Amino acid sequence: MTLTSRRRLRLAAATAVAMLAALAPVTAASATSTDITAPKITATSYKQWLVPGDMKWRGAFWSATPAYTWSSSDNVGVASHEVQTWIGNGKGSRLGVSTWSSIAKYVKTYSGTRRSLHTEVGEGEQACQRVRAKDAAGNRSPWSAWRCTYAPFGERTVDGAWDPTSFSFKLRNTGAANDRVATVPVRATGVRIRVATGPTRGTAKVYIGSTYLGTVSAAAKRSGSKYVTFRKASTLSGWIRVRTTSTSSKSFLLTGLWAIRPTAGLSTATIGYPGSQGETDSGNPPAPVPSADGTSPRITKFSFTPAWPTKRAANGMYRAVATWAATDNVKVTGYLYQEKIASGGTSLFASGTRYTTSTSLTEMPDYRGDTTCLRVRARDAAGNVSPWSGWRCSTAPITVLGGNWASGGFPEIAGDPWVYAAVSPRTSDQTIDRYTAKSLRLKVRTGPTRGKVNIYVGGVRFGTINTYARTNGSRWVVLHHDREARGRIRVVAVTKKAYVGPVYLVKDTAKAVRSDIG
CATH class of the missing domain: 2.60.40.10 (Immunoglobulins)
Incomplete structure (x- = not known):
């Protein structure tokens, strides 16, 4: 074969390779510089109202992990999905840019085959999410609309009702401690409640802070249940309160309570x-x-x-x-x-x-x-x-001025709040709210007229403090228990009267932190 013939063969082979390459399908990798078509988010889904049955006990708190799902499409293929999450928690002041609500504006990237995400939502919280798709060329779809899920308040975030279960609260008009429930502070535009109806049910008024939202009547010929929603044009801040107005023996059974949080700012949230x-x-x-x-x-x-x-x-x-x-x-x-x-x-x-x-x-x-x-x-x-x-x-500290002790006002000594417990007549005092603690740090007044006092969290006695001393004074005491207790903090005098000063809850810092915190 001559040199010219070999050159012609090489030229023909190169031409054939070029033609095959031209006929080959376009791949995601080769589309990097030419693909200008953006992907699309075709559908999203999120369960809006979580029910008590969705909530699971995690050993120290109630929460749910509802599925946020989506679907997407692209002319070449979706390479990844970016999901933004907004969390508005029960009391979450100081967690975000607003005074009361927690705004955790995370944006996370997942593989293109990912089609769902489970975000933990605690009792009384709200989670909102949106998604957008991205292809290999870097084209992004528009963000989907926000979808939100709402978790009901439970006994850890609601207090004051008679015969409470985890997410159900019975109100009776039989005394100041039994005719209302109150949540932790929230920032909300409305309230959604579920009540048991029937011939033995009464009525109740609903508030956020001092703002009256409306009255719910649970009276009905037959037993059942119903949902009632109250909304305001403006955002309100404070405790959600439900107070019975029945003057007879009729009770008001609250079987679900949700805060409807302001979401107007979600669509303009800065993305990073x-x-x-x-x-x-x-x-x-x-x-x-x-x-x-x-x-x-x-x-x-x-x-x-x-x-x-x-x-x-x-x-x-x-x-x-x-x-x-x-x-x-x-x-x-x-x-x-x-x-x-x-x-x-x-x-x-x-x-x-x-x-x-x-x-x-x-x-x-x-x-x-x-x-x-x-x-x-x-x-x-x-x-x-x-x-x-x-x-x-x-x-x-848990202070008196915050209205956290059932008896209301107590004297303040040197600027610090003190709770007084006496034994004649035998009395004790307790917090209105329930707390969780493994240790307590508190101050007691000492002196010749002081005696012993028992400190409880719920039904668990944390210890006995002897406040007797020859001269008047005060001292700090730390009480530990081998397990974490939950309930109202009670101060019970055993011998002579006693003064208990600022009470601090020492948190169990071994508990998990709900965030991507390294």
């Missing part, structure tokens, strides 16, 4: 993307600057004080201040900080991550036994981060 270090878009750090700098910063100081505040700020809440400092070989440009918060009624911490350029932060633990914990890490312009500092916590 978590970084490699776990940042959320709630205060995103700037993108890392390309650099040869591989040295991480170092936290040199971190404090969060006071750990046990006793004085209120001007707004009536307690105040704790976190301060920190760091060093770096080039320059520290900002800080990531995480906070986890447990309300008085639970040891379950909810949490979030934020970014700041400040070296201090003021937190306002509420006045109902809340615990707020913080930790911080430093970040430089190249994106290097320090290890997290240790957690530091501040706990607000």
